[in-house]
Amino acid sequence: MIGRPAMGKPWLFDQIQHYLVTGANKPAPEISLRLRIIETHLKEIHVFYGKTKGVWYARKHIARYVENLKSSKEFLRSFNKETEAPAQIDLLRSYFANRFNLFWISKYIFTLSSISILYENFMFHLFSLFRMENDWFI
Numbered sequence: 627m628i629g630r631p632a633m634g635k636p637w638l639f640d641q642i643q644h645y646l647v648t649g650a651n652k653p654a655p656e657i658s659l660r661l662r663i664i665e666t667h668l669k670e671i672h673v674f675y676g677k678t679k680g681v682w683y684a685r686k687h688i689a690r691y692v693e694n695l696k697s698s699k700e701f702l703r704s705f706n707k708e709t710e711a712p713a714q715i716d717l718l719r720s721y722f723a724n725r726f727n728l729f730w731i732s733k734y735i736f737t738l739s740s741i742s743i744l745y746e747n748f749m750f751h752l753f754s755l756f757r758m759e760n761d762w763f764i
Contacts, residue, residue, distance in 0.1 A: 634690030636663060661722045664691045668718060672711040681711055688718065697725055 632638045637655050644652035655663070671687060672680035685706050692698040701721045708714045 634687075634693060636667075657722065657726045660691070661718075661726075664688065665715065665718060667691075668715060672714075677711060681709060681714060684711075684714055688714075692721075695725070697721075701725075 628638065628642070635654070637660075641652045641654070644650070654660075667687060668684055671684045674680065675683050685702075688705060689702055692701060701717070705714060705717050705721075708717060
């Protein structure tokens with residue numbers, strides 16, 4: 627079972643799949659791809675839970691994503707004080723831009739096609755891990 631180790635690291639499933647197929651370790655994605663994944667998740671939380679609860683629930687998810695990154699405690703202090711979804715997104719972008727020199731960040735970081743490709747890739751790897759012969763254990 628994977629469970630908790632995957633919290634804040636959804637790319638872990640891809641790394642496990644890669645290791646099972648090739649026997650080689652796959653490094654974690656670049657910080658720019660991590661930002662795109664985190665931002666997409668943040669926006670989906672805001673849409674799914676709504677304006678108020680989405681902001682609340684986003685706090686714990688974003689904390690797991692950034693817990694091992696530099697200056698994350700200072701970032702989380704300000705992030706957790708925010709009460710508006712757009713402000714949370716702006717704080718996330720500025721944190722990554724300032725800490726990791728990602729000055730190319732703009733409002734339109736993702737297109738719908740790249741989101742669907744990431745989602746399909748994630749689901750493929752997730753289901754591949756749980757498939758044994760022809761039986762599904764989900």
